[in-house]
Amino acid sequence: MIAVVTTNGESQGGVAPQRRRPMRLADLADAVELPAMAEAKATESVEDREAAGRREFAVLLGEFRRTAVLVPIDPYGGLWTAEQGGVRWICAFSDEEALARFARAQGDAEREWEYRTVLGARLLDVMVPMLRVPAGVALDAGGDDGMLFPPVEGLVPESAVVDLGGAR
Structure with missing residues (x-):
């Protein structure tokens, strides 16, 4: 298709297929950042923060792959x-x-x-x-x-x- x-963002010439609006990756990243996680970040080691960053990226990558x-x-x-x-x-x-x-x-x-x-x-x-x-x-x-x-x-x-x- x-x-x-x-x-101005309006479709013309063809009808775009009906689909749910994909979640923007930045919105997903914000949703992953819970208040408890923010407090924990203050006391995390560099290795823990890197591991958390890899997990967050894996979530974003998974969402991108399905979107x-x-x-x-x-x-x-x-x-x-x-x-x-x-x-x-x-x-x-x-x-x-x-x-x-x-x-x-x-x-x-x-x-x-x-x-x-x-x-x-x-x-x-x-x-x-x-x-x-x-x-x-x-x-x-x-x-x-x-x-x-x-x-x-x-x-x-x-x-x-x-x-x-x-x-x-």
């Missing part, structure tokens, strides 16, 4: 990507409003943006390896709540993992 989003995100279509019919630091990033957005903000930030707010709805797991497990270059997913690029899913072990298939020169 291809839908079109205008810069349908919007991926704009570039002018040539492929997924919209950007290159930064030698990595090709598939740009994905949690909702039409985030995509519209991105369009405005790109200075390309006048045109309609086509997009596909894709599960986060499909982006990481199928689309990233298909690029055949170091690639990851940039969620809500340019937004305050943006997050990167880089081509590292545990996030993408082994065939797409970037060799960090023994730093793994």
Whole structure:
């Protein structure tokens, strides 16, 4: 299904499938931070804080993998990507409003943006390896709540993992 989003976030040209509004990753992170956890953080060791950070990221990653995100279509019919630091990033957005903000930030707010709805797991497990270059997913690029899913072990298939020169 291809839908079109205008810069005001309204769908046109196609009817977007009915789906529940995906939880924004920043909202999920805020929900994970309970008052008791905040008090415990004050007395945690560095190792405990690192372990807690890994658990929180695992929750965010799991939510991303289960969530349908919007991926704009570039002018040539492929997924919209950007290159930064030698990595090709598939740009994905949690909702039409985030995509519209991105369009405005790109200075390309006048045109309609086509997009596909894709599960986060499909982006990481199928689309990233298909690029055949170091690639990851940039969620809500340019937004305050943006997050990167880089081509590292545990996030993408082994065939797409970037060799960090023994730093793994």
